Amino acid sequence: MGLELTVLGCAGSHPAAGRLCSGYLVRSGGTSVLLDAGNGSTANLQRFVALRDLDAIVISHRHVDHCIDLIGAFYALRFDPAVGGRIPLYGAAEVYDTLTGLMSADSSMAFDEIFQHTQVRGEDQVQIGPLALRFADSVHATPAVSTRIEVDGQALVYSGDTAGGPELVRIARGADLFLCEATWAGDAADYPPGIHLTAREAAQVAVDAEVRKLVLTHIAGGTDRDRVLHEAREVFDGPVELAEDLAVYRLG
Numbered sequence: 001m002g003l004e005l006t007v008l009g010c011a012g013s014h015p016a017a018g019r020l021c022s023g024y025l026v027r028s029g030g031t032s033v034l035l036d037a038g039n040g041s042t043a044n045l046q047r048f049v050a051l052r053d054l055d056a057i058v059i060s061h062r063h064v065d066h067c068i069d070l071i072g073a074f075y076a077l078r079f080d081p082a083v084g085g086r087i088p089l090y091g092a093a094e095v096y097d098t099l100t101g102l103m104s105a106d107s108s109m110a111f112d113e114i115f116q117h118t119q120v121r122g123e124d125q126v127q128i129g130p131l132a133l134r135f136a137d138s139v140h141a142t143p144a145v146s147t148r149i150e151v152d153g154q155a156l157v158y159s160g161d162t163a164g165g166p167e168l169v170r171i172a173r174g175a176d177l178f179l180c181e182a183t184w185a186g187d188a189a190d191y192p193p194g195i196h197l198t199a200r201e202a203a204q205v206a207v208d209a210e211v212r213k214l215v216l217t218h219i220a221g222g223t224d225r226d227r228v229l230h231e232a233r234e235v236f237d238g239p240v241e242l243a244e245d246l247a248v249y250r251l252g
């Protein structure tokens with residue numbers, strides 16, 4: 001059946017020239033799942049699939065560069081006469097409260113009219129059509145999850161925002177494609193601990209997890225992308241690429 005990943009936005013923390021914030025479309029056998037919905041990413045989403053046709057949405061954590069577009073998506077769906085029912089929304093702790101808090105002034109239009117929310121954490125599993133999803137808790141400044149998606153023996157792992165750790169290595173083990181954040185370049189000691197990965201750290205996770213292909217994403221706007229790629233290739237000797245908006249990857 002195969003699995004297709006489309007990058008809708010790959011910028012870290014804020015949009016950059018030609019790059020929107022985190023958003024990824026995963027499709028297989030007619031099933032469509034949105035991973036994260038950062039600033040502007042749902043505009044690119046609608047090049048490929050209508051919001052109403054999503055089978056599920058997964059939000060890795062509450063930071064707005066990963067979830068804010070669901071506010072706009074709510075209004076688009078709320079006034080779309082073709083919407084057939086609520087869209088399942090799987091989010092880490094605090095995602096639901098953050099989004100509904102932003103809509104508190106619009107109490108007459110409940111978030112739950114459009115989205116059927118389920119909180120997820122490490123070890124939770126969800127089946128969406130042919131896609132088997134499993135989650136791991138992430139090391140980050142707020143509750144966050146990494147996501148593994150499998151279909152027909154193919155595995156895609158999305159780190160979300162993370163500072164790494166054994167749980168990330170475990171969930172990424174043997175992945176055919178590892179979509180991993182690499183917010184920073186250079187020495188990890190130059191940055192706040194427990195929030196993000198450098199390029200070398202992301203590549204080391206790929207080595208430890210024995211993944212087949214590494215795609216680096218969530219690179220901060222002021223970070224030298226060429227340096228990120230170079231430093232990752234110094235550590236991981238498998239295929240390494242930098243995510244670009246609208247890039248498509250096919251597994252199987």
